[in-house]
Amino acid sequence: MESYEAVCILNAGEQDAEIRITVFYEDRDPVGPYCFSVAARRTRHLRFNDFTDPQAIPRGTAFASVIESNVPVVVQHTRLDSRQEANALLSTMAFPAS
Amino acid sequence: MESYEAVCILNAGEQDAEIRITVFYEDRDPVGPYCFSVAARRTRHLRFNDFTDPQAIPRGTAFASVIESNVPVVVQHTRLDSRQEANALLSTMAFPAS
Amino acid sequence: MESYEAVCILNAGEQDAEIRITVFYEDRDPVGPYCFSVAARRTRHLRFNDFTDPQAIPRGTAFASVIESNVPVVVQHTRLDSRQEANALLSTMAFPAS
Amino acid sequence: MESYEAVCILNAGEQDAEIRITVFYEDRDPVGPYCFSVAARRTRHLRFNDFTDPQAIPRGTAFASVIESNVPVVVQHTRLDSRQEANALLSTMAFPAS
Numbered sequence: 001m002e003s004y005e006a007v008c009i010l011n012a013g014e015q016d017a018e019i020r021i022t023v024f025y026e027d028r029d030p031v032g033p034y035c036f037s038v039a040a041r042r043t044r045h046l047r048f049n050d051f052t053d054p055q056a057i058p059r060g061t062a063f064a065s066v067i068e069s070n071v072p073v074v075v076q077h078t079r080l081d082s083r084q085e086a087n088a089l090l091s092t093m094a095f096p097a098s
Numbered sequence: 099m100e101s102y103e104a105v106c107i108l109n110a111g112e113q114d115a116e117i118r119i120t121v122f123y124e125d126r127d128p129v130g131p132y133c134f135s136v137a138a139r140r141t142r143h144l145r146f147n148d149f150t151d152p153q154a155i156p157r158g159t160a161f162a163s164v165i166e167s168n169v170p171v172v173v174q175h176t177r178l179d180s181r182q183e184a185n186a187l188l189s190t191m192a193f194p195a196s
Numbered sequence: 197m198e199s200y201e202a203v204c205i206l207n208a209g210e211q212d213a214e215i216r217i218t219v220f221y222e223d224r225d226p227v228g229p230y231c232f233s234v235a236a237r238r239t240r241h242l243r244f245n246d247f248t249d250p251q252a253i254p255r256g257t258a259f260a261s262v263i264e265s266n267v268p269v270v271v272q273h274t275r276l277d278s279r280q281e282a283n284a285l286l287s288t289m290a291f292p293a294s
Numbered sequence: 295m296e297s298y299e300a301v302c303i304l305n306a307g308e309q310d311a312e313i314r315i316t317v318f319y320e321d322r323d324p325v326g327p328y329c330f331s332v333a334a335r336r337t338r339h340l341r342f343n344d345f346t347d348p349q350a351i352p353r354g355t356a357f358a359s360v361i362e363s364n365v366p367v368v369v370q371h372t373r374l375d376s377r378q379e380a381n382a383l384l385s386t387m388a389f390p391a392s
Contacts, residue, residue: 030335042123045160062302064337106258110218139220172260272358
C-alpha cells in the first residue's frame with residue numbers, strides 16, 4: 001500500500017454538493033480550487049494524490065486544505081503512512097469553519 | 099481479528115434512546131434506518147458487520163452513516179483495519195448535527 | 197506495555213478543578229463518581245485501570261465515561277491496545293456537553 | 295524515526311498569525327509563551343522537541359499546551375510514538391477555546 005491522504009465527504013442532503021478544495025503549503029502560495037461534486041445522499045472518497053487540476057500536489061510535501069461546500073457536508077480526513085512496515089492510519093474530523 | 103467498523107453509543111441520560119442509523123454509499127441509494135435502542139444510563143457497541151435489517155452492508159464497500167437519536171447521546175466511531183499484520187485502530191467522535 | 201485507557205486533563209485556569217468521573221457499562225448501572233482534583237495551571241493523567249474508589253473497573257469490559265468539572269478543563273482520551281505485537285494508540289477529544 | 299509531538303497550524307487568512315504557545319506540566323508551573331508566526335495563507339509544522347525559548351521541553355515528560363493566535367487558525371496535533379517497532383501515530387484536532 002502506498003501512503004496517501006484522503007478525505008471522505010458525506011452529503012446526506014437532498015441537493016448535490018459542489019466542493020471546492022484549496023491546498024495550503026508551508027512556503028508557497030495556496031493552490032486551488034480543486035473542484036468536485038458529491039451527489040445528494042452519497043458519500044465520496046477523494047485522494048489528494050489524484051488531484052491534477054489546477055496542478056498535482058507534490059509528493060512528500062506538507063500541506064493543509066480548506067474544503068468549501070455550497071451545502072452542509074461532513075468531512076473525515078484520513079492518512080495512511082506506509083513508510084514503515086506496519087501502516088499507521090490516522091483520522092480526524094475536519095474542523096468546521098462557519 | 100477481523101476488520102470491522104463499529105460505533106459506541108453512550109446514553110448517559112435517564113430515558114432510553116431510540117437510535118436510527120442510515121448508511122450512505124458512493125454509488126447507490128442510502129439504506130436504512132437500522133433501528134437500535136440504548137437503555138438509559140448504558141453504553142452499547144454496534145458493529146456494522148452485524149447489521150442485517152433492512153439489509154446487510156456489503157464487505158469491502160466504503161460507506162458513511164448518519165445516526166439519529168430521540169435523546170442526546172455521544173457516539174464514538176472506531177475502525178479496526180486488519181488487512182496488515184499490525185492492526186490499525188482509528189477513532190473519531192461523530193460530528194454532531196443539530 | 198499493558199493495554200490501558202487514560203484521560204489527560206488540562207486545567208489551564210487559575211482555580212483548582214474538582215473532577216467527577218462516572219463510568220457507564222453495557223449491562224449494569226453506572227458507577228461513580230470517581231473524584232480527582234487537577235491543580236490550577238497543571239495537567240494530569242488518569243488511568244482507568246488505577247481507579248479503585250468506589251470500585252475497580254473490570255478488565256476487558258467495555259465502558260464509557262462522563263467527566264464533570266467545576267471549572268473549564270480540556271480532556272483528551274487515549275487508549276493503548278497491546279493485544280497485538282504492534283501497539284495501537286487511539287485518541288479522541290472528549291465531547292463537550294454543556 | 296524519533297518520537298515527537300508536533301502541531302500543524304493552518305493560517306488560511308490574509309493576515310499573518312502571531313502564535314503564543316504555553317506548555318503545561320503535571321508538577322510544575324507552565325512555561326511560555328513560545329512565540330511563532332505563521333504567514334498569511336501558509337501552513338506550518340512545529341515540533342515541541344525543537345522549542346528552546348524560553349526553555350526546552352524535557353524529553354519523556356507529559357505536557358499539554360494552550361495555543362493562542364491573534365487571528366483564526368486551525369491546529370492539528372500529532373504524536374509519533376516510536377518506542378515500539380511499529381510507530382504509532384495519533385492525531386487530534388485542538389479543542390477550540392473561545
